Amino acid sequence: MPAAEQDWPLRVRDLVKAFKEVRANDGISLTVEPGEVYGLLGPNGAGKSTLVKQIIGLLKPDGGGIALGPHDLVADPDAARQLCSYLPQAQMPIESFRAAEAIEITGRIRGGRPPEVARRRRELIEALDIGEWERTMGAKLSGGVRRLVGFAMVTVCPGRLVILDEPTNDVDPLRRRLLWEQVRRLGDYGAAVLLVTHNVLEAEKAVDRLAIIDRGRLLAEGTPSALKAEDRGRLRLQVMLAPRAETPELPPFVQGHTRVGHNLMTVIAEAEAAHAIGWAQELIGLRLAEEYALGATTLEDIYIRMTGDVGAAGRETPT
């Protein structure tokens, strides 16, 4: 069969889903092309899970449509389950499965033929570097390894759309890199990948395009660089405040700010860089702050500005 006939985009059109008075999805439209890794970013309660559950046929939309290639997933939830692979945010229920066995059984349930499943299972175990645990029971696996086994279960025989909800939770940095390589390979094979995450910094490196959603609406969509281009000409001044220090009075050139713990992040115009450094040094001199860093604005700044959410943004490796 020609590749073009196998490569199906996911098309979500004007999707509406309400629970009583709350519109969890309020007219969301997006397209994920085959071969593309598409990030879905948003704080808790933004409507990400509601969107995903409608795609995989667990919830029925109140309005709008979802199609994968020629298939209407709203009209045919059985097709949705066959065509989509879903890694939920919660850990997989594999306490009494050996790691390799969990991958193999899921592959068979997903319709893979035994030799094909066995080959792919070996390949994933090797690629994710989890060989030393392949005969370990799920109950004895660390959270990170269990997460990787979950990823392998979902992708051993992947559907045309692979939905990954926070796939790297608990995974160590080295294996995180291996996991992202495998995510990319899914794209190379023609699957559309929908990556649901809070972790903006990681998403920025991993996705081709992304959407930021909040309160059921799509706020922005584009490549990471296109979204960042909106902030061209601005810089991020990050000030680490002294313990128990109040947020200092902000000078007029500060265009926006958020505070997480002692970390005060401000956005300034490039032209004000010298003034900003002077202000930060003055705070240190007054013992109100301990250090500062000036850098380019990141996707995280844009995310925070759009969603007003500071608690959910990934902030493991502020750069």
Place this chain on the structure above:
Amino acid sequence: MTTLAPARVALRSGPGYWWDSYRGMLRWQLTSMRLWLPVTAMVQAISGAGFVLAMGLFFGTVPPRAALFVSTGVLVLTLVIVGLILGPQLVAAQRMEHTYDFLWSLPVPRTTAAAAWLTVNFIIGLPALAVALGVALLRYDLPLHVSPAIVPAVLLTLYTGTMIGYAMAHAIAKPMITVIITQATIFLAFGFSAINFPLDQLPGWLAEVNEWLPLYPMANTVRAALTQGVAEEVARSYLVLAAWSVASTALAAGVLGRRG
């Protein structure tokens, strides 16, 4: 290096798809219960046998009619307790641990998950039934008259008990409510259902209620298939039980196809 299979474009369907999915789901369920399935089966068998023996310890000499009632009633409890109580509690745990969505996102016909769970109940229930019956025979020298009706009576009892539990488990979205209802079911099943004693021991109105609920008809049909001259109005019990099996199947089918 590239062994990722080519895209599966055609959707699977038909009997072969159903059968493969059933085998996959049965393997999934048996493996996920691997650590405690043998223990559960053993506990079921021991508790059935224990119940039969305990009565002898308590009364010393047990009247034959009482021995017949208890021994045949215990069989019903060993058959339905997993499906009616443990099944819903397992589903409640899946909901609490947020693994429910993953299991329902698997690409299988949903009837295969129900069929696999039914099979698990047979695997646990039938040996327990055999052990309890064996112990009762050895201890009380029961005058059993086993008729071929034992097959439909046991099948219908096991099926109906499992499907009522299954439908309830999936119909109730809040796990805590499931847990409360199953606890109440244990209380009612052991205390106020005419399983181990004759129906006429109950006050009139409660006896009437029992005739329409599923547990008494289960006990009555199984007892009728193992004894002579003990069970009454057996045809009515079959009818009530059949109605419960149809209703629970319909409810389960409705719930399984439902999207929130």
